[in-house]
Amino acid sequence: MQKIYDSAERALEGLLFDGMTIAAGGFGLCGIPERLIDAIQSSGVKDLTIASNNAGIDNEGLGKLLRTRQVKKMISSYVGENKEFERQFLAGELEVEFTPQGTLAERMRAGGAGIPGFYTKTGFGTQVAEGKEVKEFDGEEYILERGIRADLSVVKGWKADESGNLIFRKTARNFNLPAATCGKVCVAEVEEIVPVGSLDPDAIHLPSIYVKRMILGGPYEKKIEFRTVREREAA
Amino acid sequence: MMATQLQTKGWTRNQMAARAAKELRDGYYVNLGIGIPTLVANNIPAGMTVTLQSENGMLGIGPFPYEDEVDPDLINAGKQTISELPQSSYFDSAQSFAMIRGGHIDLAVLGGMEVSQDGDLANWMVPGKMIKGMGGAMDLVAGVKKIIVVMEHTSKNGDAKFIPECTLPLTGKNVVDMIITDLAVFQRPDHESPFKLIELAPGVTAQEVREKTTAQYTE
Numbered sequence: 001m002q003k004i005y006d007s008a009e010r011a012l013e014g015l016l017f018d019g020m021t022i023a024a025g026g027f028g029l030c031g032i033p034e035r036l037i038d039a040i041q042s043s044g045v046k047d048l049t050i051a052s053n054n055a056g057i058d059n060e061g062l063g064k065l066l067r068t069r070q071v072k073k074m075i076s077s078y079v080g081e082n083k084e085f086e087r088q089f090l091a092g093e094l095e096v097e098f099t100p101q102g103t104l105a106e107r108m109r110a111g112g113a114g115i116p117g118f119y120t121k122t123g124f125g126t127q128v129a130e131g132k133e134v135k136e137f138d139g140e141e142y143i144l145e146r147g148i149r150a151d152l153s154v155v156k157g158w159k160a161d162e163s164g165n166l167i168f169r170k171t172a173r174n175f176n177l178p179a180a181t182c183g184k185v186c187v188a189e190v191e192e193i194v195p196v197g198s199l200d201p202d203a204i205h206l207p208s209i210y211v212k213r214m215i216l217g218g219p220y221e222k223k224i225e226f227r228t229v230r231e232r233e234a235a
Numbered sequence: 236m237m238a239t240q241l242q243t244k245g246w247t248r249n250q251m252a253a254r255a256a257k258e259l260r261d262g263y264y265v266n267l268g269i270g271i272p273t274l275v276a277n278n279i280p281a282g283m284t285v286t287l288q289s290e291n292g293m294l295g296i297g298p299f300p301y302e303d304e305v306d307p308d309l310i311n312a313g314k315q316t317i318s319e320l321p322q323s324s325y326f327d328s329a330q331s332f333a334m335i336r337g338g339h340i341d342l343a344v345l346g347g348m349e350v351s352q353d354g355d356l357a358n359w360m361v362p363g364k365m366i367k368g369m370g371g372a373m374d375l376v377a378g379v380k381k382i383i384v385v386m387e388h389t390s391k392n393g394d395a396k397f398i399p400e401c402t403l404p405l406t407g408k409n410v411v412d413m414i415i416t417d418l419a420v421f422q423r424p425d426h427e428s429p430f431k432l433i434e435l436a437p438g439v440t441a442q443e444v445r446e447k448t449t450a451q452y453t454e
Contacts, residue, residue: 029314057258078368079367119334122374126408127404158308170293170306170325171291177328178329216448224305224307225310
């Protein structure tokens with residue numbers, strides 16, 4: 001079975017439809033599936049519900065899909081640094097389900113692991129708990145959160161082998177791993193595809209079973225939100 | 236030098252962070268929030284091993300990188316470029332919050348907008364104004380063993396921030412163990428006890444703290 005496609009557009013063929021739910025990897029602009037987001041934008045698919053920790057920034061990452069009004073609802077933990085998002089949200093044009101970051105990651109992990117819901121202490125006694133079942137375990141109260149099953153996952157990896165085994169790089173792993181597991185179909189873009197047998201099986205982060213389609217996405221610009229450095233001490 | 240002379244009373248942002256750093260212990264795994272809490276990293280006592288966790292998926296945060304080491308794939312939760320240490324490890328977001336929610340992190344230092352006398356914290360939303368989201372703050376206060384809130388004692392308008400009951404949407408209910416402001420430190424031994432004023436910043440009197448605090452606390 002051939003998983004490698006020659007473009008993001010081809011890799012998404014037959015997978016996109018209006019009103020669908022997409023889980024996306026990335027934290028801020030780190031480890032976001034840039035090529036696949038571009039292809040989703042150019043497809044014109046709309047009324048999307050997107051589960052992603054952040055919503056990109058103005059005209060970067062998922063911010064591109066906000067600008068073109070393709071997004072109906074975001075399920076996110078943090079959406080700062082995005083004026084267009086703020087404008088649409090305050091104008092009531094965009095729905096947001098604020099979800100604590102760890103709850104969002106676990107909702108994806110659970111959804112991918114066949115767990116429809118789980119209890120967590122996170123958010124108990126806050127507006128996040130509104131309308132959710134509360135249950136006491138060992139004298140402490142927990143709220144019921146639902147697993148997320150998405151129609152499609154889009155993720156960014158570093159290296160893949162031809163079978164779809166994936167390795168991420170440094171903090172670019174973030175939500176890519178749980179997001180990859182919770183989609184009915186996962187499409188991955190990577191920086192390098194190597195022959196089967198070139199990766200150490202003990203070093204695989206995401207086993208190939210989760211990756212249905214992939215593309216070689218580079219070259220990547222990899223934008224930095226806050227470039228912070230230190231000076232070298234004088235010799 | 237002028238700044239030191241003008242600093243007649245209270246703690247600066249860095250001094251508040253230094254005060255929070257006094258709560259560190261050898262071997263601690265710690266998560267630092269954005270803003271003043273980040274400055275705690277510069278105040279870790281020499282010879283003490285403290286491992287910093289970044290909720291986007293890293294244990295062992297190193298200093299900011301040199302210009303030629305900047306790596307877009309290596310950032311902290313504030314989306315700033317950082318560096319790694321020989322003992323660093325990387326993991327995904329579900330694993331990251333498993334260690335946070337699961338009670339494996341010893342201490343979190345967070346910023347605050349309001350803290351109530353019962354230890355409720357509000358720091359993520361001002362309805363109609365600030366709608367950025369809670370990020371990982373709700374998970375941190377729910378799962379980390381000890382929560383220190385570092386904040387200015389009063390708002391820019393002079394309103395108390397340590398108050399009887401929070402007016403802003405909560406980040407967590409009954410979660411704060413210690414409050415460090417520019418004027419004083421409050422602590423409680425457990426989540427059933429009231430906060431106690433345990434320390435005053437230089438030049439600050441207990442009377443002044445009383446006047447600028449509406450929460451009930453013991454002295």
